[in-house]
Amino acid sequence: MRTAAKASVTAVATLIALTIGACGDSSPDDAPQATGTPTTSTAPVETQRESPTTLTGQDICAVLADDDLAPLRDGAVTKEPEPTDDRGLPGCEWPLSDGYGELKVEVFQPVDPSIILENAVLSEFSIAGGTVYQQTEDGQSSCRALVKTADTPDGFLLRVLVDGDADDGSVCRSAIPQTEKVLQALGW
Secondary structure (H helix, E strand, O other): OHHHHHHHHHHHHHHHHHHHHHHOOOOOOOOOOOOOOOOOOOOOOOOOOOOOOOOOHHHHHHHOOHHHHHHHOOOOOOOOOEEEEEOOEEEEEEEOOOOOOEEEEEEEOOOOHHHHHHHOOOEEEEEOOEEEEEOOOOOOOEEEEEEEEOOOOOOOEEEEEEEOOOOOOOHHHHOHHHHHHHHHHHOO
16 A cells, blocks of 8 residues: 555656646747746836926026015025926926925926816916916915916916915915916916
8 A cells, every 4th residue: 555655646746747847948048037036116107208398497497586586485585496397397496485485386297187177176267368277275375276378288287386475365376477477488
């Protein structure tokens, strides 16, 4: 009985070895072999987007001078504007104080602008040749808004973020002159 069991185990082992050997490796001898380490990353890849403008972040920063920003500022500011680049889309962040406060204006390409403009807007108001879609309530110390004009390239918007205080409580409306000047520079 012991010999029959031993013979069965040997036969099964031989059968497994022959099956594995028969399957073999169909790749050429000089082909790279799998090492068991995945070669692809699961991290999302941020791709550069094609900008609808030739302006760079530096160019956009140069659009607004200290005199343009004075109505939004609370005293002297020693910090310099910082160009921004969101995956190839230019913008600029201007300090409104040396502590808290900034104006950030940048080219924005949402997946679908119409979805945002139809669903994520609290109020709308006119701006030179277009509309500001305000995403925050008045009376707050910050504003998030999107701007679209007749000349805004399809699929793009201008994103405006303001952190600071407005005398009348309408932070978004307080940045209309600066936003219009950036729109003019963009040709939108």
